[in-house]
Structure formats: structure tokens, C-alpha cells
Amino acid sequence: MLASSRLTVGIHILTLLALNRAESLTSEYIAGSVNTNPVVVRRVLGALRRARLVTSQGGNGGGWRLVGDPSEITLSDVYSAVEDDQLFPLHHRPPNPDCPVGRYIGATLEERFAATRDVLKADLARSTIASMLDEVQARARTFVLS
Amino acid sequence: MLASSRLTVGIHILTLLALNRAESLTSEYIAGSVNTNPVVVRRVLGALRRARLVTSQGGNGGGWRLVGDPSEITLSDVYSAVEDDQLFPLHHRPPNPDCPVGRYIGATLEERFAATRDVLKADLARSTIASMLDEVQARARTFVLS
DNA sequence: ATTGTTTGTAACTACACTGGTTACAGATGA
DNA sequence: TCATCTGTAACCAGTGTAGTTACAAACAAT
Numbered sequence: 001m002l003a004s005s006r007l008t009v010g011i012h013i014l015t016l017l018a019l020n021r022a023e024s025l026t027s028e029y030i031a032g033s034v035n036t037n038p039v040v041v042r043r044v045l046g047a048l049r050r051a052r053l054v055t056s057q058g059g060n061g062g063g064w065r066l067v068g069d070p071s072e073i074t075l076s077d078v079y080s081a082v083e084d085d086q087l088f089p090l091h092h093r094p095p096n097p098d099c100p101v102g103r104y105i106g107a108t109l110e111e112r113f114a115a116t117r118d119v120l121k122a123d124l125a126r127s128t129i130a131s132m133l134d135e136v137q138a139r140a141r142t143f144v145l146s
Numbered sequence: 147m148l149a150s151s152r153l154t155v156g157i158h159i160l161t162l163l164a165l166n167r168a169e170s171l172t173s174e175y176i177a178g179s180v181n182t183n184p185v186v187v188r189r190v191l192g193a194l195r196r197a198r199l200v201t202s203q204g205g206n207g208g209g210w211r212l213v214g215d216p217s218e219i220t221l222s223d224v225y226s227a228v229e230d231d232q233l234f235p236l237h238h239r240p241p242n243p244d245c246p247v248g249r250y251i252g253a254t255l256e257e258r259f260a261a262t263r264d265v266l267k268a269d270l271a272r273s274t275i276a277s278m279l280d281e282v283q284a285r286a287r288t289f290v291l292s
Numbered sequence: 293a294t295t296g297t298t299t300g301t302a303a304c305t306a307c308a309c310t311g312g313t314t315a316c317a318g319a320t321g322a
Numbered sequence: 323t324c325a326t327c328t329g330t331a332a333c334c335a336g337t338g339t340a341g342t343t344a345c346a347a348a349c350a351a352t
Contacts, residue, residue, distance in 0.1 A: 205320025
């Protein structure tokens, strides 16, 4: 599929920001957790900023902060912020209009796939950044105890 | 995303085969409806054959046929046959294990995304090749009448 | 004001996947 | 025997991702 890992990285970043709500984190620090380049992190953060999920502050002491409450940011919000492509691409070239299937399968699939995308987003909306952080911390606790 | 159109093409092909259950269709004929190269069609058909959804017959008069009943082939079956990649890729490189988020977000997301993939497949299973063919034919009828 | 820090973005590279194409061996029916 | 069709390898162009360097602009601290 060669799909992007932007949803994964976006959720990772927001969870990290939720864990450090008091401070603002630099892209360099965040990149240290994600294990990638700060520019890659800033690119994802740019998409999150356009979706009003984070704010940035330039200059000395600057960095990135969450805008709202982690319990009100859903994974569906993150998905919408970083993945604008449709779920399942249609034909590369338009099919043959002289064939009944070729003529009508495109519109039929477009409608069908839109419904599936809605279901996907509804499912992603069941989790929030707060619940992801809870889960991560629960796993950390379990590991320490064992 | 640069995702593939294999699900679209796979459904298109199976719908075409369902419309012509009496005969076997050549990849050349199918490619004429999909408006692509016969080899591209044979590649998708190969995946559908490995999933036992179609059979092939070489030689003169050969071609491709549906194996089962179109009402028992779901879009989820097609998805499983042609798209083996996971829905949302995780990190390119493993995150930093010295950060609690970096250490546990991977396993947390893997589990979470698996649940979403199950929901996606369950939704795709609501439609069949037979229902797609019905829909295409209904659209064709509406267009003729108007 | 000067300095050091950080964002925001452009530009380039390496890599990978998709779809299109040609080519051809093997199977098969007429 | 011959024409047809599958199955697959090989190659190409196009495109998206992630990684990297570079640098202008913004900004806080002194």
C-alpha cells in the first residue's frame, strides 16, 4: 500500500504533548521520542496545527502545545488532520462506458466506499488522546510491576 | 496515500464475471471493460484465484469464471484477497524505548488499529458481488428510463 | 540591540509501490 | 499442428514517503 505512518506519528506526538501539558515541547525533543528527524515531526505538527489541535511558538523557549483537552481529541480528528486521501482509490483511468458494469461501477463504488469511510471514522472516534495516554501508562505500570 | 486501486478493480472484475456466469471471460475482454492492460487484470485475477474466488483455464476458449455464488462473495473477501497490507502502518523506525510513550505506543496502536480493521472488514462484508451487480443494473435501468 | 533558540518551509535524495508495457514459456482446445 | 490464452518475469515512468540539509523569520532573554 505504501501508505504513510502519519496517523501513527500524529497520535504519538499528541500523546506525548498530553503527557507534558504544562510545558511546550520542541520538535527536536519530540523527534527524540518518535526516533526520526525534527523536520518530519514539524511536517506532521504543521498538519495538526492547521486542524487547530496544537499551537506553535517560535524562538527561544518556544515549541508546541496541545490546544484543547486530550479527552476531546479523538483519533478520528487526527486522521482527518493528517490523511486527506480517500480510503480506497477508484480506477486510474475511467472504465469503458460502453460496458454497463464499466459505466456504473464507479459511482456505485464511490457511494459504497464513502459509507465505509464513515464507519471507519466513527470507530476511530471511539478513542481519544486521553484514552491512548491512559493505555500507554497502564502498560508502563504493568511492565514495572512484573 | 498512494494506495492501490486493486480493491476497486477486483470488485469490478468479479461483478463483470457475475454478469456473465454462463461464459468464461478472457483477461483481454475484462481489460476492455476496466480500461487497462490485460496483464494488470491477470495480476488481480491471480490474487482472486489464490483466494479461491475464481478459476482460470488456459488455452483456446479458456478464460476466467467465478467459483461460487455471487451472493456469497463479500467485499471483505475481495479486500482480503487483494490487500494484504495492514490498514495503518506503524513507525518506520522503532520509537525511543527510553520514553514511556515511545516504548508502549506501538503495541497500543497495533491493538487499536486491529480493532478498526475488524470494523472495516465487517462493514465491507455487508455488501456482496451480487448486491453490487444489482446496484449497477439498477443504475443502468434508471438511466435508460430517464 | 544582540544573541541564541526554534519554527516553517524549500530542496534534494533514496526508497518503495503502482500501473502500464513487452515478451515469452507452457497449457489447451480445435 | 496451430491459434489462443494463462502465468509470470522484466522493465519503465510516475508518484508518494521519510530523511536530510539549509536557511529565513520569529522570538525570548540578556
